[in-house]
Amino acid sequence: xxxxxxxxxxxxxxxxxxxxxxxxxxxxxxxxxxxxxxxxxxxxxxxxxxxxxxxxxxxxxxxxxxxxxxxxxxxxxxxxxxxxxxxxxxxxxxxxxxxxxxxxxxxxxxxxxxxxxxxxxxxxxxxxxxxxxxxxxxxxxxxxxxxxxxxxxxxxxxxxxxxxxxxxxxxxxxxxxxxxxxxxxxxxxxxxxxxxxxxxxxxxxxxxxx
Numbered sequence: 001x002x003x004x005x006x007x008x009x010x011x012x013x014x015x016x017x018x019x020x021x022x023x024x025x026x027x028x029x030x031x032x033x034x035x036x037x038x039x040x041x042x043x044x045x046x047x048x049x050x051x052x053x054x055x056x057x058x059x060x061x062x063x064x065x066x067x068x069x070x071x072x073x074x075x076x077x078x079x080x081x082x083x084x085x086x087x088x089x090x091x092x093x094x095x096x097x098x099x100x101x102x103x104x105x106x107x108x109x110x111x112x113x114x115x116x117x118x119x120x121x122x123x124x125x126x127x128x129x130x131x132x133x134x135x136x137x138x139x140x141x142x143x144x145x146x147x148x149x150x151x152x153x154x155x156x157x158x159x160x161x162x163x164x165x166x167x168x169x170x171x172x173x174x175x176x177x178x179x180x181x182x183x184x185x186x187x188x189x190x191x192x193x194x195x196x197x198x199x200x201x202x203x204x205x206x207x208x209x210x
Contacts, residue, residue, distance in 0.1 A: 011195060018191045025184030033177035050149035054093040055101070055159055057146075060138045062131070063087050067111055069120035069127070081120060083127035086135050088115040092159055094150050099159045101148065108158060 011019065063085040072078055088101040100115060102108040107117045118130035149160040 022184045022187030025180050029177045029181030050151045053150045054145050055090040055148035057142045058089045071120040082124050084131050085114040086116045086131050092150050103161045
């Protein structure tokens with residue numbers, strides 16, 4: 001009788017695969033949560049410390065320096081070209097001091113001396129034309145106000161035109177790993193519960209006919 005009872009508690013091949021799928025989703029959810037938090041959450045939280053302020057364009061000019069950038073022209077084709085340094089100085093409503101505008105944090109990290117980094121072309125003249133076009137566009141905005149992002153603690157001399165990360169990145173860092181984790185737990189629990197109910201129903205049926 002006990003032997004027959006133990007056999008009845010064994011999972012079928014389909015149930016075993018379902019439980020393995022659930023455990024796989026649980027592991028993926030946990031690993032993804034830690035990975036995304038490490039890669040994205042910390043930079044996002046730092047980036048979100050930049051508070052929105054009002055900026056006014058003070059001057060738009062070229063510093064006279066030339067910087068190198070790396071372009072690609074195929075799978076195994078790389079090279080360097082040069083671009084002029086465009087500097088856009090603004091006044092912000094938080095510190096009321098002059099700061100250098102950068103289009104985003106990535107460009108700030110690549111070249112903190114320049115406001116704009118053009119898409120790196122093979123021809124130096126194309127890079128120069130791209131910078132001149134951006135200079136012309138911003139020259140028309142002198143004395144005009146716009147929203148920028150400022151972090152007085154980390155970068156008191158720089159402002160960002162846009163943030164690289166926002167609350168949506170923070171949401172995705174947590175949401176999708178949790179969804180995977182919860183779906184995996186749900187699959188395992190439902191499979192175990194279904195098997196348990198089937199065993200109880202089988203036991204009741206045996207009692208009824210015994």
